[in-house]
Amino acid sequence: MTLLITIFAAVAVTVKWYNRKNDDMRLGSLALMYWGASLMWFVDAIAEYIELEAEFFTPGAADMLNDSFLGLSVVALGLVIWVIRLLVADPKGVVKKMFTGSKNAADAEIEKE
Numbered sequence: 001m002t003l004l005i006t007i008f009a010a011v012a013v014t015v016k017w018y019n020r021k022n023d024d025m026r027l028g029s030l031a032l033m034y035w036g037a038s039l040m041w042f043v044d045a046i047a048e049y050i051e052l053e054a055e056f057f058t059p060g061a062a063d064m065l066n067d068s069f070l071g072l073s074v075v076a077l078g079l080v081i082w083v084i085r086l087l088v089a090d091p092k093g094v095v096k097k098m099f100t101g102s103k104n105a106a107d108a109e110i111e112k113e
Contacts, residue, residue, distance in 0.1 A: 001064050003041040005071030009078070010034035024091045030082040037074050 013034055017027035049056045059067075087095055 001067035002071035002074065003038065003045055005068065006034055006038045006041055006074055009075045010038050026082070026086055026089065026091070029085060030078060033078045033081065034075070037078065 010031060013027055013031040017031050020027060045056075090096055
């Protein structure tokens with residue numbers, strides 16, 4: 001389940017990244033994180049299959065639930081890292097404007113009206 005969840009997340013982010021208008025959101029780094037996690041879980045699945053053989057394809061309900069929680073945790077952690085990286089890079093200058101209090105001309109015109 002962990003492998004499937006991370007692959008679905010990687011495919012979804014990659015499709016969104018491929019259809020982007022611009023790269024302000026830095027989706028490429030998020031896609032790479034998810035593809036790296038998918039590769040890691042794939043290697044883990046191969047190692048587990050070598051160890052368990054036929055039992056690998058008949059997991060228990062508790063094992064599937066634990067793997068699902070782990071997969072969702074990996075996706076959530078990837079999103080947290082991506083958001084922090086996006087806030088630090090601040091490609092649109094939103095965080096800088098928030099802390100400095102500076103406004104551009106368009107914002108000043110809107111407030112005058």
